[in-house]
Amino acid sequence: MRSIETGEPGHSADQVTVRRTNLALVLRHLRAEGPRSRATVAAELGLTRSAVSQLVAELAERGLVREGRREHGSVGRPGTTVELAGHGIAGLGAELNVNHVNTIALDLAGEVLSERQVALDARTAPAEEVVERLVELVERTVADLARRDVQPVGLTVGVAGLVDEDGVLTHGPNLGWRDVPVGPMLRERLRPAYDVRVDNEGNLAALAEATPGDPDRRDVLVIFGEVGVGGGIVADGRLLRGRQGYAGEFGHMIVEPQGRRCGCGRVGCWETVAGLRALLDQAADPDDPVRDPSLSLDQRLTEINRRADLGDTRTLAALDQVGRWVGVGAAVLANALNPAAIVLSGYFAAVGHHMRSAIETALVDGVLAPGAGGTRVELSTLGFTASVRGGAQAALETVFADPARVERRPLARGALR
The missing domain is CATH 1.10.10.10 (Winged helix-like DNA-binding domain superfamily/Winged helix DNA-binding domain)
Incomplete structure (x- = not known):
C-alpha cells in the first residue's frame, strides 16, 4: 500500500x-x-x-x-x-427474497450484534407490503442496537434481481416485480440518519465471501442459489459490477435451449435446471411436505439432506442431476474467467456435499484447460446469510473509507493511546 x-x-x-x-x-x-x-x-x-x-x-x-x-x-x-x-458502531445488512426478509448487524470486527428473519411469500404479496415487513424488521434491529448503545452507520439491502443505481429493482423475475423503487420506499419509510443502498443479493454474497487478507479469495466466483441462481465476480479482491452494474446474473445463461421456461420469460436458463425449484421438482412429488412453502428453507433442506443420508435413491438422483447442471454452468464461467475458486453459496452450500462429486466432474469435463485450469470448488460456510452479511459489510465500507465520520469518544482509563 x-x-x-x-x-x-x-x-x-x-x-x-x-x-x-x-x-x-x-x-x-x-x-x-x-x-x-x-x-x-x-x-x-x-x-x-x-x-x-x-x-x-x-x-x-x-x-x-x-x-x-x-x-x-x-x-x-x-x-x-x-x-x-468498533463496538460502538454497526453496519446493517438486509435481504428481500422470495421466501423471506432478514436483517443482520455487524460491528467493525465482524461480530454479529443482531440477527432477525421473517418468512413470507413475496410472490403473492404486494411489493409495498413486503417492503413494509422489511422496514419493521430493520426498525427492530435498530432498536436492538440502541439497547447496546450502538450506532448504525449504513444499511445495504440485497434483492433478487436487477438493481439500478437509484435502488430501483428494474426486474426481479422470481419475485414477479418490475420497476419497484425499493430504495426510495425504504428511505421514505425509515427516514434514517444513515445511508440506505440497494444491491443485487449475489453481489453482496460475493462481497461476504471475498475475505480481506486471504490471497485464496482474491479471484473467485460466488454462485448463490435459492429459488433462482445469481452470483458475483471478485477479481484481484474487487467486485466486478459491469458497465451498468448488472454483472453476475449467471442464472440467466442459456444452457438448455429446448428446456423449461424461466421466470424471466426465456427458455433454458441455468436456474431452471440448477435452482432450488429444479431440485425439489426432481426430488419430491407436488404434495410432498418438503415442498411446503410454509416451511423455512433450512427445514426443507435439512429434510433433503436427511433423505440423502439415508440413501433415498430419488433424492440422491436429483442431487446428482442438479449437481451436473451446476458443474456445466460453472465450467462456462471458468472457461471465461479462470477464477482460483468457485464458491457455492445459498442452498448450494447446504446440500453441496451431496452434489460436489457431480459438480467437479462436470467442471473438469467442461473446462478446456487441464485440471479445470486450477479452479477449485468450495462450499460457503455462510450459507443463506452470505448476502445479508455482505450487505452489512458494504454498509461498513463508509467507515473504512473515512474513519473520521465516526465521532470521537472519551477513552476510559487505561485504554489504548
Whole structure:
C-alpha cells in the first residue's frame, strides 16, 4: 500500500485531507492483515512510527481499534498489537427474497450484534407490503442496537434481481416485480440518519465471501442459489459490477435451449435446471411436505439432506442431476474467467456435499484447460446469510473509507493511546 505522511501539526485543508487518508489506510490495513504492532504497521505502510502512533490513538478515540495481544517473533522488544474494535458502531445488512426478509448487524470486527428473519411469500404479496415487513424488521434491529448503545452507520439491502443505481429493482423475475423503487420506499419509510443502498443479493454474497487478507479469495466466483441462481465476480479482491452494474446474473445463461421456461420469460436458463425449484421438482412429488412453502428453507433442506443420508435413491438422483447442471454452468464461467475458486453459496452450500462429486466432474469435463485450469470448488460456510452479511459489510465500507465520520469518544482509563 502507498501512504501519505501526516507532516507537522497544522490546520490546513491539505493536512486534514492527508490525515483522513492515513486514518483510512491504517484501518483498512488492520482489516486486511489482522492485528499488528504500531511498528509493524509503520514498516508495512511506509509511515513513521510517530505518525502511526498518532493515527492509532485517534482511531482508538473513535472506538475503531483497541489493544490486542503481544506481538511475538519480531526483532527486538515485542510490541502490543492493535486490532479492529468498533463496538460502538454497526453496519446493517438486509435481504428481500422470495421466501423471506432478514436483517443482520455487524460491528467493525465482524461480530454479529443482531440477527432477525421473517418468512413470507413475496410472490403473492404486494411489493409495498413486503417492503413494509422489511422496514419493521430493520426498525427492530435498530432498536436492538440502541439497547447496546450502538450506532448504525449504513444499511445495504440485497434483492433478487436487477438493481439500478437509484435502488430501483428494474426486474426481479422470481419475485414477479418490475420497476419497484425499493430504495426510495425504504428511505421514505425509515427516514434514517444513515445511508440506505440497494444491491443485487449475489453481489453482496460475493462481497461476504471475498475475505480481506486471504490471497485464496482474491479471484473467485460466488454462485448463490435459492429459488433462482445469481452470483458475483471478485477479481484481484474487487467486485466486478459491469458497465451498468448488472454483472453476475449467471442464472440467466442459456444452457438448455429446448428446456423449461424461466421466470424471466426465456427458455433454458441455468436456474431452471440448477435452482432450488429444479431440485425439489426432481426430488419430491407436488404434495410432498418438503415442498411446503410454509416451511423455512433450512427445514426443507435439512429434510433433503436427511433423505440423502439415508440413501433415498430419488433424492440422491436429483442431487446428482442438479449437481451436473451446476458443474456445466460453472465450467462456462471458468472457461471465461479462470477464477482460483468457485464458491457455492445459498442452498448450494447446504446440500453441496451431496452434489460436489457431480459438480467437479462436470467442471473438469467442461473446462478446456487441464485440471479445470486450477479452479477449485468450495462450499460457503455462510450459507443463506452470505448476502445479508455482505450487505452489512458494504454498509461498513463508509467507515473504512473515512474513519473520521465516526465521532470521537472519551477513552476510559487505561485504554489504548
